[in-house]
Amino acid sequence: MNQKIEDTRTDIKSMSAEELEEFVVKLGDKKFRGAQIFQWLHQKLVTSFDEMTNLSKALREKLEKECRITALRAEAVQVSKLDQTTKYLFELYDRNLIESVLMKYHHGNSVCISSQVGCRMGCRFCASTLDGCVRNLTPSEMLDQIYTIQKMSGERVDNVVVMGSGEPLDNYDNLLKFISLLNSEKGLNISARNITVSTCGLVPEIFKLADRKLQITLAVSLHAPDDELRKTMMPIANKYSVSEIMDACRYYILQTGRRISFEYSLVRDVNDSEDCARQLISLVKGMNCHINLIPVNPIKERDYRQSEQKAIHAFKNKLEKNGINVTIRREMGRDIDGACGQLRKSYISG
Ligand code: SAH
Numbered sequence: 001m002n003q004k005i006e007d008t009r010t011d012i013k014s015m016s017a018e019e020l021e022e023f024v025v026k027l028g029d030k031k032f033r034g035a036q037i038f039q040w041l042h043q044k045l046v047t048s049f050d051e052m053t054n055l056s057k058a059l060r061e062k063l064e065k066e067c068r069i070t071a072l073r074a075e076a077v078q079v080s081k082l083d084q085t086t087k088y089l090f091e092l093y094d095r096n097l098i099e100s101v102l103m104k105y106h107h108g109n110s111v112c113i114s115s116q117v118g119c120r121m122g123c124r125f126c127a128s129t130l131d132g133c134v135r136n137l138t139p140s141e142m143l144d145q146i147y148t149i150q151k152m153s154g155e156r157v158d159n160v161v162v163m164g165s166g167e168p169l170d171n172y173d174n175l176l177k178f179i180s181l182l183n184s185e186k187g188l189n190i191s192a193r194n195i196t197v198s199t200c201g202l203v204p205e206i207f208k209l210a211d212r213k214l215q216i217t218l219a220v221s222l223h224a225p226d227d228e229l230r231k232t233m234m235p236i237a238n239k240y241s242v243s244e245i246m247d248a249c250r251y252y253i254l255q256t257g258r259r260i261s262f263e264y265s266l267v268r269d270v271n272d273s274e275d276c277a278r279q280l281i282s283l284v285k286g287m288n289c290h291i292n293l294i295p296v297n298p299i300k301e302r303d304y305r306q307s308e309q310k311a312i313h314a315f316k317n318k319l320e321k322n323g324i325n326v327t328i329r330r331e332m333g334r335d336i337d338g339a340c341g342q343l344r345k346s347y348i349s350g
Helices: 016-026 032-042 057-066 138-154 168-183 203-212 227-233 243-256 274-284 310-320 341-346
Strands: 075-078 087-091 095-106 106-112 116-117 135-138 159-162 194-199 217-222 261-266 289-295 326-328
Touching: 016 032, 057 087, 075 138, 075 341, 087 138, 087 341, 095 138, 095 217, 095 341, 116 341, 135 168, 138 168, 159 168, 168 203, 194 203, 203 217, 203 243, 217 243, 243 261, 243 274, 261 310, 274 289, 289 310, 310 326
Parallel strands: 106 159, 159 194, 194 217, 217 261, 261 289, 289 326
Antiparallel strands: 075 087, 087 095, 095 106, 116 135
């Protein structure tokens, strides 16, 4: 994480309403101005102090000097002709690039956001991690992916999935702040139940998150039912074993009452055998969980191939016959695809 952030002014969009109230009092103004600013930023989604017309000119000038407002700039937008899925490449204030995706489903609009610039987890099948992690995203940079997409598309965002580039639990404090801002009644008011956080399985952070008892959905990227195979796909498996992850997940379910989602990307001749399915069943049997099978999206830097349709369906059927909740993830925006992180990759190495 070596990218220098040059603008040292306060990141005002990452502040809670209470923090903003304290902040304006310190600037010599009335407390209630904090709530007004919060509403401008998180409900009316303005990106300049000039637009905050119910504040005095003097306060606006002070804010301008002390603070910056995170506002992402769309560098590229790709729309799928098949299903309207839209991929956004955003530029941050320090010129770093991140990706976000808008997906339209019958049950509402979902936005998939990034939590870091790049990623340091090193999963073998993933494009986001090829150049390592540049830096964490701030709460405002996570929020602004949603705000900018809502403004650009004119669509109300119903669900948010933190499943883009980065490992959200590797950016734990900013993630929690982001969630509370997104939940805020004075902001977009997106409830925890409509937020999913996906992790490669950072065990201590899963325990920590469980204790917060948030009603978010936790998705855990399992991808292999045993340590030996998992280590060949995900370096993090050298640090935490599958059994430690399962203990953490059971604790999460106990503390939150929420069902866990397991992601399992199917790779041809790697983790799609009948034996893998059998092991996976004994791992999750009786647990309040759901398994999401993702036909792996091949990236050119690696030799992983997608499982054959026959193998995918056989894997699913085997789980189903054993009473496990399982779905095959629908592939959205196939024509604009390239796996997660590939759009950014093509820009930074181009
Ligand atoms: N770091 C988090 C979230 C980002 S990845 C995590 O590991 O969960 C979101 C999901 O997409 C994860 O399950 C990840 O393993 C999966 N994924 C990444 N690259 C993929 C690819 N090329 N094909 C299929 N799934 C992929």
